[in-house]
Amino acid sequence: MPEHHVVLAGAEERPLTAIADYRAAGGYAQLAKARQMEPQQVIQELLDSNLRGRGGAFFATGRKASFIPRDSAKPVYLTVNADESEPGTFKDREIMLRVPHRLIEGCLITAHAIHSKNVFIYIRGEYLAEFEILRAALDEARAADLFDGVTVVLHRGAGAYICGEETGLLESLEGKRGQPRSKPPFPAISGLYASPTLINNVETVATVPKVLELGAAEYAKIGPPDSTGTRVFSLSGNVARGGNYELVNGTTLRELIYDFGGGIPDGRELKAIIPGGSSTPILTASEVDTPLDYDALTKAGTMFGSGAIIAIDDRCCMVQLGLRVAQFYMHESCGKCTPCRVGTRWMVQILHALEDGSAKQGDLDLLLDVCDRILGKCLCPLGDAAAMPVASYVNRFRKEFQEHIDHGACPYGGASSLEHVFAPVDQHHHSPVAAEVPV
């Protein structure tokens, strides 16, 4: 099966960064159409298309939009989450680089649907080239009088994974430290500046014009019923051809890794697959025929997540993988909830002990116990994002973890692909958890 371009359509030959090129490819026609429609009709189209959010939670886009009160006395805000930071994920970046106007068109259509006059696009600070392209595209769209009274503010972040979490993002956008809020109230009722706020991912928003163009019924025919449409899948790790591939949902991991990605290089064997970004539970190589859709991945005990697939070959030590993943979440923990702040640090300490051969038998169960005491016990999913994958490495590769204890050393003997990787958590002075007394 070839790639199926919906979100990236028209940008195969060259990026559609110029408004004239985007218009020549049919761009902004759906905005004109949407503005002739009643806002509720637009939401109905989204509901009928069964489009679900591409940020990671896969929540029904139309349903989320319908939570915004229609008679709000306060202003209604649309906030686009372009803070793409889940390790392994680089699809929103591709969308902003190749079809920035489709994102803008999606913003303006969505703003119409929820009666919003104020749009904020929160883009991660590191995406400087993407920021510049989007800024230029916004200037072009503004000059072409497409905004119709809507203001669009492009807001740069400054390096914090947690600002991809919707309430952390709102805090950050309000000029505070990006620490998540407790819910309820949900952003649809009390979000940015305590006003009704819809927060959608870049890919979700950029899909909206295509849903209107194809019509909800036609869009819903693409892919399996629970996961309609396409996704821009980010493929990385030990594959011959990493990159973004827009495919119909339901394509198998095998097709993505072998047909599109060219398989595992250097004559190595596939060992494991991270299917939806580093926060999702791992799959073994024997599960490579699992389809990339919500139901199939849930049934396999993992998650669709951000659509980021990381292929891992047989050179990788699973304890080292767990350590590096735990180090990331420890570094990015905002420090607000104790189970996450202390638990991620504790996980790192146990994984270090396992890797250097000093762990005792009870430490393996202790590690799982720590994971269990983080899961579901924090205000936001960051703690879960550390606990779920690491617990899955232990459960699926328990023998390998046990070998570290039995041999008092890493069985890879220094030859693992993740040997001695230097993590930022060992370097920074300003991490919110760095000064904490070790547990």
Add this chain to the structure above:
Amino acid sequence: MSLVTEIQEIAAQYPQSRSAIMPALHLAQKKYGWLPREAFEEVGEALGLTPAYCMSVASFYDMYHLEPVGTHIVEVCTNISCALVGAQATLEAFERELGIRPGETTADGEVTLRTVECYGGCGWGPVVAVDQRYHEPVKPEDVPRLVQDLRNA
């Protein structure tokens, strides 16, 4: 235009001026190279916030430098996708070429080296950002030329 005026113009885009603190800190950092006390005083003055508050926000985010850094910054991603395809070897090539460890700055104050978490270039790793511009992929053999370009910049 003074920094304070420039910040106030940006602040006018937002319903509440405090929202402009992040662009303001980016601007102040551009002026000073990092965020010294004066930067927080100016940002605070422009937005009606205390310098202490501005610092508390800045310290949350990785891209704001609370200590002086080199004229150039080399950032090597060592998150899993990049690490699986050799980011550590790339990092060590920079360490050799620059004679410093991650987190350090060369004695002439020219280059700071640091490792960073996922920069979103996973499929084309190892990703290295030089003064915020991405290079993908960077193999150890590419490092001497990159450093030379920096020295000549």
